[in-house]
Amino acid sequence: MKKYIKIARLDHWIKQFFIMPGVAVALLLTEHSLTDISLFNLFFGFFGTCFIASANYVINEWLDAPFDKFHPVKKNRPVVTENMQLKWVLVEYAIFIVFGLFFSYLVNRLFLYTSIVLLVMGVIYNVKPIRSKDIVYFDVISESINNMLRLLMGWFIVTSDSIPPSSILLGYWMAGAYLMATKRFAEYRMIGNPETAGLYRKSFVKYTEKKLLASSIFYALASTFCLGVFLVKYRIEYLLCIPFVFLLFAYYSAMSLDNDSAAQKPEKLYKEKKLMLLVLLIIVLFIICTFCNFDFLKPLTSSALIKLEV
Structure with missing residues (x-):
């Protein structure tokens, strides 16, 4: 079980705090104040983003295994060194998607749509025939768009009647x-x-x-x-x-x-x-x-x- 949890990169959840500048910008540019922020939205928005990110990490680690063995550090990842089964990786992927989309739905409609786009970008980045991570320059552009999506998600935690x-x-x-x-x-x-x-x-x-x-x-x-x-x-x-x-x-x-x-x-x-x-x-x-x-x-x-x- 530990090896399947490890490929979800729970230690990377800290990167989901990149949604917070979106919250700050929304407070600056809209009529909402700090007291207007729903702790409910903030909680489910943050963890919804984390679950979607982990879903993307799961397929990333599985599909990268044939290449990670040539990396001096990543060659020690569980998918490379352990006997992991695709069926359980897919089950894990599905579980993270379900929780991520459900939590996103609890925030609001636009947050949910952005979460779906974030999930789709994970597929574009990792899965053939596109697998954008193999295309020079486009690899950076397609991966970093997730940064913009996180900003949008932070914004939608505060308001869903406008965009930044x-x-x-x-x-x-x-x-x-x-x-x-x-x-x-x-x-x-x-x-x-x-x-x-x-x-x-x-x-x-x-x-x-x-x-x-x-x-x-x-x-x-x-x-x-x-x-x-x-x-x-x-x-x-x-x-x-x-x-x-x-x-x-x-x-x-x-x-x-x-x-x-x-x-x-x-x-x-x-x-x-x-x-x-x-x-x-x-x-x-x-x-x-x-x-x-x-x-x-x-x-x-x-x-x-x-x-x-x-």
Whole structure:
């Protein structure tokens, strides 16, 4: 039983806290307040997301087994080393789907629809004939869309009568793409052999360190641009947080260059003390900028030219 539970990656449930920025953005942009949030919705929304994610992890581990044996760490996964049976994997997959969709239904209709899309993306990413994880660049784009879906799920926990602005959705999507590209970059460096890397992940046949690093920079720029549009349009005070957001991207990129980098395991990043302190600082700054108005920033939102007296 333990090996079947292990492939559901319950320790990865911490990543489902990526729905919380969606909750925060909904509170900022809608008329809802913190006291309006239903603890019922928050509970079932969070665990509904966790169950859907575990369903995707189950098929991921089963279908990746022939390739994981070429990875220096993942070759020790239960599906590779243990005598596991497909019928029980499918039963487990179905159980997580049922619980995930039922919990999502208890939140609201739009949350349920988003959960279904998240489930479908797991199939697109892992299952042939598409299996997007084998397609260079599309692997990152298709996996990171789950980040945007989590933002939507957080938003729908608060309100189901609107959707977030496209700027924050695209920015969050590209931030996820940056994380995934950086993860692949760290993995590729860690394996250290292009031929072995290609056996582990088909997209690595066409990737190189240079391409992965360049793509991660592209996604970081796209993310910060979209987030900048959102911040300037909806609350100019957040502009004060931007330098620290840039620092976060830079620090994470530097981490990916370390041997056995923590960037390979995003679910373990909470153990990186310096990174967590930087994230905490950014959260505090965003909270301050949410409740404090800085009038000296207001002219930045004006389209009128500043007249100079000569």
